[in-house]
Amino acid sequence: MANKIFDRDTLLDLTVNVVPLFIIAFFVVAFAVLSPFGIDPLASSIQFGLLAVPFVLLAILTYFAGRAVAGSEQSGEVYLPGQAGVRGAKPLEEDHGPAAIDPESTDDAPEVEGDGEDDADGDAEDDADGDAEDDADGDAEDDADTKDA
Amino acid sequence: MEVNGQLALTVLMGLFLVAVAAWLARVENWRSYTPVAGGGAFGQKDSYGSEEKPSGVIRWLTTVDHKDIGILYGAYGLIAFAVGGLMVVVMRIELIDPGMSLISNTFYNSLLTSHGITMLFLFGTPIIAAFSNYLVPLLIGADDMAFPRINAIAFWLLPPAALLIWAGFFPLPDVIPAQTAWTMYTPLSTGAGAGNQANAGVDLMLLGLHLSGVSATMGAINFIATIFTERGDDVSWANLDIFSWTILTQSGLILFAFPLLGSAIVMLLFDRNFGTAFFSGEGGAILWQHLFWFFGHPEVYILVLPPMGIVSYVIPRFSGRRLFGFKFVVYSTLAIGVLSFGVWAHHMFATGMDPRLRASFMAVSLAIAIPSAVKTFNWITTMWNGRVRLTTPMLFSVGFVSNFIIGGVTGVFLASIPVDLVLHDTYYVVGHFHYVVMGAIAFAGFSGLYYWFPLYTGRMYQKTLGKAHFWLSMIGTNITFFAMILLGYGGMPRRYATFLPQFATLHQLATVGALLLLVGQIIFVWNFVQSWLEGPEIEDGDPWNLRQSGLYTAEWDWFDQKQQTAIADGGDPDDETALTDGGHVDEPADDRSDA
Amino acid sequence: MDAEPGLSEQYRMASPWPLFIALGIPIAELGILFSLFPIAVGGLLLFGGSVAGMATESGYAKTPWRGLIGVAAPLAVLGLAFMFTRIGLPNRGLAIVAAAVILVAAGVAGMLFSPDREPTY
Ligand code: HEM
Ligand SMILES: [Cu+2]
Numbered sequence: 001m002a003n004k005i006f007d008r009d010t011l012l013d014l015t016v017n018v019v020p021l022f023i024i025a026f027f028v029v030a031f032a033v034l035s036p037f038g039i040d041p042l043a044s045s046i047q048f049g050l051l052a053v054p055f056v057l058l059a060i061l062t063y064f065a066g067r068a069v070a071g072s073e074q075s076g077e078v079y080l081p082g083q084a085g086v087r088g089a090k091p092l093e094e095d096h097g098p099a100a101i102d103p104e105s106t107d108d109a110p111e112v113e114g115d116g117e118d119d120a121d122g123d124a125e126d127d128a129d130g131d132a133e134d135d136a137d138g139d140a141e142d143d144a145d146t147k148d149a
Numbered sequence: 150m151e152v153n154g155q156l157a158l159t160v161l162m163g164l165f166l167v168a169v170a171a172w173l174a175r176v177e178n179w180r181s182y183t184p185v186a187g188g189g190a191f192g193q194k195d196s197y198g199s200e201e202k203p204s205g206v207i208r209w210l211t212t213v214d215h216k217d218i219g220i221l222y223g224a225y226g227l228i229a230f231a232v233g234g235l236m237v238v239v240m241r242i243e244l245i246d247p248g249m250s251l252i253s254n255t256f257y258n259s260l261l262t263s264h265g266i267t268m269l270f271l272f273g274t275p276i277i278a279a280f281s282n283y284l285v286p287l288l289i290g291a292d293d294m295a296f297p298r299i300n301a302i303a304f305w306l307l308p309p310a311a312l313l314i315w316a317g318f319f320p321l322p323d324v325i326p327a328q329t330a331w332t333m334y335t336p337l338s339t340g341a342g343a344g345n346q347a348n349a350g351v352d353l354m355l356l357g358l359h360l361s362g363v364s365a366t367m368g369a370i371n372f373i374a375t376i377f378t379e380r381g382d383d384v385s386w387a388n389l390d391i392f393s394w395t396i397l398t399q400s401g402l403i404l405f406a407f408p409l410l411g412s413a414i415v416m417l418l419f420d421r422n423f424g425t426a427f428f429s430g431e432g433g434a435i436l437w438q439h440l441f442w443f444f445g446h447p448e449v450y451i452l453v454l455p456p457m458g459i460v461s462y463v464i465p466r467f468s469g470r471r472l473f474g475f476k477f478v479v480y481s482t483l484a485i486g487v488l489s490f491g492v493w494a495h496h497m498f499a500t501g502m503d504p505r506l507r508a509s510f511m512a513v514s515l516a517i518a519i520p521s522a523v524k525t526f527n528w529i530t531t532m533w534n535g536r537v538r539l540t541t542p543m544l545f546s547v548g549f550v551s552n553f554i555i556g557g558v559t560g561v562f563l564a565s566i567p568v569d570l571v572l573h574d575t576y577y578v579v580g581h582f583h584y585v586v587m588g589a590i591a592f593a594g595f596s597g598l599y600y601w602f603p604l605y606t607g608r609m610y611q612k613t614l615g616k617a618h619f620w621l622s623m624i625g626t627n628i629t630f631f632a633m634i635l636l637g638y639g640g641m642p643r644r645y646a647t648f649l650p651q652f653a654t655l656h657q658l659a660t661v662g663a664l665l666l667l668v669g670q671i672i673f674v675w676n677f678v679q680s681w682l683e684g685p686e687i688e689d690g691d692p693w694n695l696r697q698s699g700l701y702t703a704e705w706d707w708f709d710q711k712q713q714t715a716i717a718d719g720g721d722p723d724d725e726t727a728l729t730d731g732g733h734v735d736e737p738a739d740d741r742s743d744a
Numbered sequence: 745m746d747a748e749p750g751l752s753e754q755y756r757m758a759s760p761w762p763l764f765i766a767l768g769i770p771i772a773e774l775g776i777l778f779s780l781f782p783i784a785v786g787g788l789l790l791f792g793g794s795v796a797g798m799a800t801e802s803g804y805a806k807t808p809w810r811g812l813i814g815v816a817a818p819l820a821v822l823g824l825a826f827m828f829t830r831i832g833l834p835n836r837g838l839a840i841v842a843a844a845v846i847l848v849a850a851g852v853a854g855m856l857f858s859p860d861r862e863p864t865y
Binding site (some may be wrong): 010014015016020021023024027031035036037040043044046047048050051053054057058061062065067068069070071072073075076077078079080081082083084086087089105 | 168233271287288289290342381384385387388389390391392397462471472474475476479480481483484486487488491503504505506509511512513516517519520523604699700701702703704706707710
Binding site (some may be wrong): 155158159161162163165166169170172173176203208212213214217264297298299301302304306307309313349352353356359360363380418422423524706 | 757758759760761762763764765766767769770772775777778780781782783786789790795797798801802831833834
């Protein structure tokens with residue numbers, strides 16, 4: 001169950017918080033190994049507590065946030081953030097892509113270099129095949145997630 | 150005499166209460182509404198159009214509509230910004246020459262204290278609440294806030310808070326302004342010693358601060374409840390927009406930080422008035438610093454997270470593409486939220502605390518820089534190769550990124566203990582946080598004010614003036630605060646009304662920058678007021694052409710719908726529609742006057 | 745929002761009470777802090793009355809009268825604590841208790857004498 005929610009893309013998204021966790025862990029080890037100011041029962045336990053508490057809380061919050069987001073990606077439609085309430089908005093996984101909110105006005109679609117609206121979905125399809133790292137557009141990962149589900 | 154005074158007060162108070170009661174009775178009557186609940190859903194429907202909102206001043210005094218309250222917050226925040234800004238202009242002019250010339254040193258200290266508190270508590274928090282009140286319900290598809298009346302209470306606590314905080318400047322007998330600086334360090338702020346800080350002006354300021362904290366806490370509870378329970382059916386956690394995410398995180402921070410400040414302030418008031426010794430005894434001064442900064446550091450993130458949300462929202466719209474790494478930005482917001490409670494003592498590195506604890510605070514302070522940096526990279530990558538349109542809101546957002554980089558990098562240096570021991574309590578620190586609070590937070594505020602200007606006014610601002618405002622602000626900010634960073638390197642201590650002649654040039658430069666800022670803000674006020682009253686009306690619901698690039702969002706859709714309804718109604722969107730279209734059950738209730 | 749036009753119409757968009765709740769708090773705080781008996785009592789009355797009024801308006805209570813008593817109870821506890829515990833601030837405690845007593849009196853009077861929809865005071 002948990003593994004299903006935390007698929008590869010979600011884990012990748014969560015790496016952003018693993019970095020600060022890693023930095024804190026690094027200092028925990030460093031202070032334990034080097035202990036430049038000596039060990040004192042009270043001061044040292046506060047010292048490590050001050051590192052451990054944020055570490056644990058951040059890990060917990062990251063876990064639950066990841067679960068909430070990835071879980072609702074699987075259970076419901078995924079829209080571009082802020083677009084779910086727009087009348088006639090299309091979910092991201094549909095073929096029209098996010099640009100197709102208002103078909104009339106897309107006639108004069110702008111020249112977008114890189115990954116504009118037109119190929120956004122194309123990218124997402126590719127990403128589902130596993131090269132999410134190359135994904136230049138974080139949201140396209142949403143597509144990949146839902147595709148996997 | 151004593152008794153007479155009491156009697157007079159009693160009579161006054163009694164009269165006031167009677168007046169209030171009479172007024173309430175009149176309002177209730179006049180709105181012909183039964184205070185007995187239950188009548189709400191039925192029976193009243195056909196009279197809703199005119200009953201929904203009274204007109205004129207009364208409408209603003211009694212509104213519980215989140216959009217009106219948002220506008221009230223905005224007006225309040227901008228007025229406070231003007232007050233705090235004018236205070237600092239006086240200070241900067243005083244600092245043109247090294248000696249004491251224009252104002253006395255004590256008055257300088259008073260202005261310094263009030264400037265800080267005004268900007269942080271009366272401008273920063275409220276201007277953010279302006280955006281969140283107006284937008285969050287629209288963005289998440291809620292009818293209103295979860296507790297609309299609590300929302301109104303939270304706002305109405307603020308005007309008394311401002312009056313109390315500024316009370317020392319009013320011509321009240323025997324009341325002088327507080328000179329404690331915004332950190333209110335004890336023992337000075339307990340009124341101890343030979344100074345004049347036992348004055349009632351300090352008590353009034355503390356009460357005002359306490360009130361603003363109560364207000365912020367109420368608002369935070371409301372936002373948490375709203376975002377958790379009032380989201381529309383389609384708005385899942387996966388679809389929640391970035392601004393609402395930052396408001397949710399900010400509200401969580403407020404919930405843990407502000408009650409603590411409130412308690413500390415009450416303890417301080419007890420010390421001052423009732424002879425307790427929480428902060429005046431052995432270790433009391435350090436206790437205050439710990440309590441204050443346990444609140445104080447999260448407070449800076451309370452102030453910066455929603456502006457980051459605004460910038461994350463605006464930059465993609467004018468880059469023609471989606472926010473790069475949306476989820477990185479979301480998760481790093483949450484990370485900042487948690488970690489911001491683990492770094493508070495980086496403000497106290499120089500207090501002689503145990504070096505082991507100090508090291509831990511340094512470690513977490515370095516770790517918290519990562520999520521901030523991640524966001525910065527995401528903003529830059531979003532713009533990279535995008536179809537960038539340099540509109541005024543976009544300019545302010547780009548300015549945010551630029552200034553935040555300088556503010557953030559200087560912050561990381563301060564987080565390193567050896568560097569901090571050299572730079573602590575110098576102008577370097579002032580430069581650091583002003584790059585963030587002015588260069589970033591205020592810039593994001595302007596970005597939002599311009600971006601959503603059509604949404605809340607139905608009109609368009611004047612573009613040229615908007616750009617002038619931006620460039621003057623950008624150049625002014627960088628001149629002023631970069632000069633401060635250099636002053637700090639030179640060893641100029643902060644919070645002094647006078648200085649050694651060797652610092653004169655940089656101080657004068659900083660003053661020049663501040664005056665540029667002043668000119669820019671005058672232009673802003675003119676543009677804002679004049680465009681609101683007379684600017685060209687917006688006809689379609691997509692003033693920024695977002696549909697083209699598929700970046701159209703819910704709040705504009707609401708606006709679009711409102712425009713269409715107004716036209717279908719044959720009503721001029723500019724008149725008091727609340728009064729004219731009685732009986733239209735299909736009329737959205739929030740179709741209010743645009744004035 | 746407007747997903748279902750008409751729905752939001754059932755929300756009342758105005759209420760006179762929040763303003764006075766917000767005014768009552770600082771007035772009461774000032775009165776208590778500076779030991780200004782009438783100000784403290786008046787502020788608390790304003791606060792308590794408005795809370796009861798708002799609770800009625802928003803449907804948490806049928807009439808304001810019990811609300812008045814409900815607000816009075818914690819005030820009485822606080823006031824008594826000020827008077828008789830180590831806090832030791834009898835004058836201020838008395839003001840709080842006085843406000844509580846008046847609120848209770850108003851509540852009881854309301855329950856006994858009012859038809860059902862009088863303004864709270
Ligand atoms: C990027 C992460 C940041 C780091 C590592 C950081 C670090 C620091 C440090 C170490 C100090 C204490 C300097 C001293 O007094 O010696 C400080 C002061 C300050 N910082 Fe930051 N900062 C960061 C971001 C921010 C942000 C985002 C804000 C505002 C929203 C901010 C606002 C302030 C303020 C107001 C002070 C001065 C407090 C005072 O003494 O009055 N900082 N910062
Ligand atoms: Cu800090």
